[in-house]
Amino acid sequence: xxLDLDAFFAxxxxxxxxxxxxxxxxVGGVGGRGVVSTASYEARKYGVRSxxxxxxxxxxxxxxxxxxxxxxxxxxxxxxVMAVLRDVSPLVEPLSLDEAFVxxxxxxxxxxxxxxxxxxxxxxxxxxxxxxxGLTASIGIGTSKFIAKVASDLDxxxxxxxxxxxxxxDLLRPMHVTVIPGVGPATAExxxxxxxxxxxxxxxxxxxxxxxxxxxxHGHGLHLLARAEDDRPVVPERETKSVSVxxxxxxxxxxxxxxxxxxxxxxxxxxxxxxKSGLSGRTITLKVRLxxxxxxxxxxxLNAPTDSGPTIAxxxxxxxxxxxxxxxxxxxxxxxxxxxxxxxxxxxxEEHPQDEEPVEDLPDLPDRRTWVPGMDVVHxxxxxxxxxxxxxGIVTVRFETAETPPGPVRSLAADDPALTAWKHx
DNA sequence: TCTGGGGTCCTAGGACCC
DNA sequence: TCTGGGGTCCTAGGACCC
Numbered sequence: 321x322x323l324d325l326d327a328f329f330a331x332x333x334x335x336x337x338x339x340x341x342x343x344x345x346x347v348g349g350v351g352g353r354g355v356v357s358t359a360s361y362e363a364r365k366y367g368v369r370s371x372x373x374x375x376x377x378x379x380x381x382x383x384x385x386x387x388x389x390x391x392x393x394x395x396x397x398x399x400x401v402m403a404v405l406r407d408v409s410p411l412v413e414p415l416s417l418d419e420a421f422v423x424x425x426x427x428x429x430x431x432x433x434x435x436x437x438x439x440x441x442x443x444x445x446x447x448x449x450x451x452x453x454g455l456t457a458s459i460g461i462g463t464s465k466f467i468a469k470v471a472s473d474l475d476x477x478x479x480x481x482x483x484x485x486x487x488x489x490d491l492l493r494p495m496h497v498t499v500i501p502g503v504g505p506a507t508a509e510x511x512x513x514x515x516x517x518x519x520x521x522x523x524x525x526x527x528x529x530x531x532x533x534x535x536x537x538h539g540h541g542l543h544l545l546a547r548a549e550d551d552r553p554v555v556p557e558r559e560t561k562s563v564s565v566x567x568x569x570x571x572x573x574x575x576x577x578x579x580x581x582x583x584x585x586x587x588x589x590x591x592x593x594x595x596k597s598g599l600s601g602r603t604i605t606l607k608v609r610l611x612x613x614x615x616x617x618x619x620x621x622l623n624a625p626t627d628s629g630p631t632i633a634x635x636x637x638x639x640x641x642x643x644x645x646x647x648x649x650x651x652x653x654x655x656x657x658x659x660x661x662x663x664x665x666x667x668x669x670e671e672h673p674q675d676e677e678p679v680e681d682l683p684d685l686p687d688r689r690t691w692v693p694g695m696d697v698v699h700x701x702x703x704x705x706x707x708x709x710x711x712x713g714i715v716t717v718r719f720e721t722a723e724t725p726p727g728p729v730r731s732l733a734a735d736d737p738a739l740t741a742w743k744h745x
Numbered sequence: 746t747c748t749g750g751g752g753t754c755c756t757a758g759g760a761c762c763c
Numbered sequence: 764t765c766t767g768g769g770g771t772c773c774t775a776g777g778a779c780c781c
Contacts, residue, residue, distance in 0.1 A: 348749075355749045357781090370781080373747055416752095416781045502754090504779050537755060538778090561753070568749060603773085613748075617775060653750085 321422040321441065322460045322468035323448070325401065326477035328418035330360035331455050332393050333385075344368070344384035346377050352570040353650070357389055361477065394418075400451040408444055411554045421465055423554035434482050437461055441480050463488065464550035470499055488548035493520040500545050507534060522546040559659075560599065564607075565589045566653025572611045573649045576640075583640055584633040586654040591629035594656060600625035601656035604632055606639035609651035618642055625660040632656060 325331065329347040334340045344363035348356040354374040366381035374386065398417040405412045411423035429440055441459045448457045460471025462483040470492070471481040483491055496518060497503050497511050514533060516522055522530075523546050531539030544550065565586045573579050583606065594600055605619040618639040626632065636654045 351749095352746065353749075357749080371749085373749095375747070419781075502779065506778055535756070558753095562751095564751070566750060571746075605774095615776075619774060621773065650746095651749090655752095 321424055321444075322465070322472040323401075323405065323420055323422065323444070324458045324460075324472045324476075325418040325448075325452075326456045326458055327358050327360050327364075328397075328455070329358035329389055329394055330363070332397055333387055333390075334360060335453050335455065336393065340385055344381050345387065346374070346381070346384045347387050347389050348374055348377075350374060350386050350388055353568050359384075397452050397455070401448055401457075404444065404447045404451055411556055413554045413556055413558075421468065421554045424461070434484055437482050438480065441482070445478075445480065464548070465552050465554070466501065466545055466550040467491075467548060469501065470495075473499075489523075492546070492548055493518065493523070495519050497522055500542060502538065502541060502545075507538070510534065519546050560597065561659060562655055562657035563590055563593050563597070563599065563601070563659070564605070564653055564655030565593075566607060566651060566655075568609070568651045569649075572647075573652070574645075576645070579640060579645070579649060579652060580637050582652055583636045583654055586652065587633035587636050588629035590654050590656055591627055591632050594627040594659075599659050600627035601660065602626075602658035603656065604635045604639070605655040605657065606636045607651070607653035607655065608640070608643060608645070608649055610645070611648040611650055613650075616643060621658065625658070626656075 330345040333345055333347060334343075340360075342362065343360075344366065345360040346356055346363050346368055347358045348354050352375075356368060356370055356372045356374060356377050358370060359368040359377070363377070363381050363384045366384075368377045368381050368384065377384070378386065394417050398414075401418075402412060402414055402420060405420055405422050409422050409424060409426050411426060413421040415421065424437075424440075427440070429436060441461060445457050445459055449455060456478040458472045458476045458479040460468045460473065460479075460481050460483070462468040462471050463485050467483050467488050471483050472479065474481045492499070496508075497516060498508050499519065500522075503511070510533060511517070511522070514525075516525060522542065525543075527540065527543040530543050533539060534542065567582070567586070573582075602623075602625045603619055603621045605617055608616045610616070620635055620639060622635075632654065640652075
C-alpha cells in the first residue's frame, strides 16, 4: 500500500486557519527567490504547481494566501499518520512527511481479494482523517511498491485504487515513461530521442540497449520496472547518510568575508543537527551555486569523524577559498557525509585533513568499521569494556561502569596496549 | 532578479593496494 | 624496458525525489 496525504502542507494550513478553507493557499518560500512547495487544490485551478517559482505563482493567482512552511506542524501531523500506519503493520517505510509505503503481508487480512482490501484501506483512510483533524489521503494498493505508488496517483485527491494482481502491465503500457520513479526530465528526453515515450515502447527495448542508453544501474532498473517487475522490500528503518544546510540569497553575494561568515553559521548548524542525532561524519562538502546557476562542490575527508562546529566551519571556509567566485554567488551550503553512528571523542584534540596526517603513522587496522560485540578490552584507567567499532586508527570501546549500562563510549588510539588482544583475534 | 531545501543514488576518473 | 586484474576509496558532478 502507498499512502499520500493530499496537498499536505496547504491542507495543514487550511486545517489550522479556518479563514483559509475553500481559498487558494500556496505554501513555499515567499522571498524573492522562493519556490512553491505545495499548492492547495483551489490554487491548482489557476495553474499553480509545486516547484514553480513563487513569483510566477503570484502572477497566476494573486489573491492566494502565500505562506512560509511551518515544519513543526507538518511533522506533528506526520507522526500521527505514521502511527496509524504502524498500527496496521510494523513494516512502514516513510518516504517523506506526507507519504509512506506499508507492507500489508503482516496485517492478518483474512483475504487479499479486491473487496476485502478496499474495505481495509477505507478504514485506514478514515483513521488517518480522524487523527489529522480532517486531512484526506490517497491510497494505492498493488503487488509491488511501484504499482502501489502509481495507483495512489490515479485518483487524487481522496482516491483509493486497487490494482488487481495480473493487471499491472496493462495499466502501465499506455502511460508516459515518467510514471517510472527515476525517470525525470533528462532521462525522458534521452528516451524520447531514441523514440521511446510510453512504457509500452520501453517494453520493446532490450536491456542491453537501455544500459547503453542510460548506464548500468538505471538501464537495468528500467528494464525491470517497465515489465512491472519490482521486488523491492518495504524498509522500515533507513540510516541517515548525510546532513546538510543550504541557503539561496535574495541577491547574489560578492563579499568573501560575508560568505565565510554565512558558511560558518551553516557549519555550526549542521554540527548541532549531527550532535542531536548522535552522528558524526568524516567528509565535509561545500556547495556553491554561482550567479549563472553553475553548481560547484568541494569536499575534504578527515581521518576520523567529527561533529564539531568550529572544525566543520574551518574546513568549509578553506574549501570556499579554493573557488573562483567571480560574478557572484546565489547559494551556499555545507554538508557532512560518511557518517558514523559511534561517537568520536576528542582523542586527537583536533581532526586532521588526510593530506596533513602521514598515513604511515596509522596502525594496521581494517579501514571499514568492523563490529565485534562482546570482545573484551581491559584498560588501565577506564576499566573493562568491549569493542564497539574500529577504523582508521581509532577503536571505539564501550566501558561498563556501575552507574550507566551500557556505559560511556571512548575512543582509543588503535595502538593502545589494551587493544592488543583484540587486534590479534 | 525565472529556477528551494533536504536528501538519495549513480558515474567516471584517479590514487592506491595486493 | 614493458606494463594485468582485481578491488577500494575519494572527488566532482549530475539526475532524481518529495
